Amino acid sequence: MPNNILIAYGSKRGATKEIAEKIGEALGHRGCSVDVSDAGIVKDIAPYDTVILGSSVYIGLWHRSAVRFLKTHGESLEKLPVWIFICGPTGKGNPIDQMEGWFYPKSLQPIMERIHPQDITCFGGRLSLGTLNPFEKWIIKKVEAPEGDFRNWEAIGQWATSTVSATPVQ
Template sequence: MDKRILVAYATKYGATAEIAQAIGETLRKTGATVDVAEVEAAVAVATYDAVVLGSAVYAGHWRKEAVEFLDVEKTNLADRPVWFFSSGPTSEGDPVEAMDGWRFPADQQPAADLIGPRDIAVFGGCIDPEKLNLGERLIIKAVKAQTGDFRDWDAIDAWAAGIAQTLTG
């Protein structure tokens, strides 16, 4: 496959970046040229054949920089195949169930409707208490959030393989 694919992401502590890198590696196995970049560094969206856009999720919202990227690039994104992913739920089991059916930020739904993503995935996240500041640790304790790594690498790889199949099929 001689496609150019952008995997753009917004992360706070790096867990979403690691998911984006894994997606990029799976897509590269098809022979595609894949750039994996933080949304602030992602440029020339119009030069890509497809885009995968992901963000860490906090309280049901994407990170500000992902929202800004989505708003600025929505016209370019609407002109090519796009997939969205979110990373954030920190519990065992299905991340969508853990988020009470949440799949995408409601305040960004108009942009998503314009873009028409091929799929929207929600992956488990990762909370490393050592990386959190005091305020964040207190919030985690107050809401009794689970800490640890809840990313399902097999599910991430399978989702990326599905993207590759769509682009090569």
């Protein structure tokens, strides 16, 4: 069972952040010590024995802070159990199926191979047209992505628990 868990997230409009917080809450209830932090402000991951990284997805790209976190802490992450989730697709159906096996852009392939995450999963996202800038609105209308909150809190809680029970003891 891991003791010190860092949950770092890259989130533009808060949906991914709230998932990170929910995972943190679930793991806290299981007796873990958890820090939930914006990936962009994490300086040092030395105190942690497990890392969970979450990123929102915009136009097929990860959030800049999540990418930078991977690159900055890559060497340390190689030695730790790392779990990854992305938050993106809206609409009905299983988000992993909706993404057709896509979890990260090709540019992150080399670092993923080195870090070798325990698991990568995808959760549905939240989309509200009123919060978007005109360019984003145009994109969303073009791809006909449905508005709404498609985060499945039960699935998120289950995944959180699976990370703890499957993490190797250091």
